[in-house]
Amino acid sequence: MVKTLINIRPAQIDDASEISGVHDSSWYDAYRGIIPGRELDRMIARRGPLWWKSAIRRGSRLLVLEYDHIICGYASYGRNRVMSLPYQGELFELYLTPEFQGLGFGRRLFNSMREDLARQGYQNLLVWALADNDRALGFYTHLGGREIRRAPEKFGTELRERLAFAFD
Numbered sequence: 001m002v003k004t005l006i007n008i009r010p011a012q013i014d015d016a017s018e019i020s021g022v023h024d025s026s027w028y029d030a031y032r033g034i035i036p037g038r039e040l041d042r043m044i045a046r047r048g049p050l051w052w053k054s055a056i057r058r059g060s061r062l063l064v065l066e067y068d069h070i071i072c073g074y075a076s077y078g079r080n081r082v083m084s085l086p087y088q089g090e091l092f093e094l095y096l097t098p099e100f101q102g103l104g105f106g107r108r109l110f111n112s113m114r115e116d117l118a119r120q121g122y123q124n125l126l127v128w129a130l131a132d133n134d135r136a137l138g139f140y141t142h143l144g145g146r147e148i149r150r151a152p153e154k155f156g157t158e159l160r161e162r163l164a165f166a167f168d
């Protein structure tokens with residue numbers, strides 16, 4: 001019998017440390033040189049296992065992707081937070097440990113997130129990404145996202161641009 005090594009499921013409280021590890025490594029890898037260093041350190045330090053435990057307890061929509069029982073990615077999502085944009089759902093975060101990127105796992109998590117939002121009645125969604133995050137921009141464009149908005153985002157005293165991609 002061939003057992004599937006890849007599993008996508010809702011996060012549980014006991015996953016908090018592993019998710020925190022995925023968050024740390026993927027954020028440093030994605031944002032070093034984009035988000036000012038001290039701000040990036042602060043943002044990452046805030047998201048320790050206790051923060052994730054509390055997010056899971058609150059019932060935040062959070063999926064994890066396991067490969068051979070190791071969590072190597074997560075997606076968090078919910079209702080669109082920018083009410084002036086006519087989209088129902090929002091992908092808040094989609095991150096994979098660097099060694100597990102480029103293997104099709106991002107697409108799998110994205111599809112599972114979309115299916116779950118659709119089950120909740122959300123027919124479309126958007127996602128924000130920093131304009132300098134080429135990997136994310138290429139990925140969302142490849143998956144059919146359409147750029148609909150640009151806006152500044154503040155990191156400490158510095159501004160960066162972010163883009164919203166819509167999926168209809």
Ligand SMILES: CC(C)(COP(=O)(O)OP(=O)(O)OC[C@H]1O[C@@H](n2cnc3c(N)ncnc32)[C@H](O)[C@@H]1OP(=O)(O)O)[C@@H](O)C(=O)NCCC(=O)NCCS
Binds near residue numbers: 136138
């Ligand atoms: C962005 C990210 C989630 C993508 O996940 P991934 O597992 O690396 O991507 P996949 O391997 O699933 O790619 C899916 C498809 O997109 C394509 N793709 C991925 N990145 C691409 C890019 N930068 N440009 C063009 N196409 C891209 C792949 O070729 C693949 O195409 P196919 O399925 O038609 O063959 C992942 O790289 C990641 O975690 N990056 C760092 C964190 C980050 O930037 N997250 C987004 C924050 S908004």
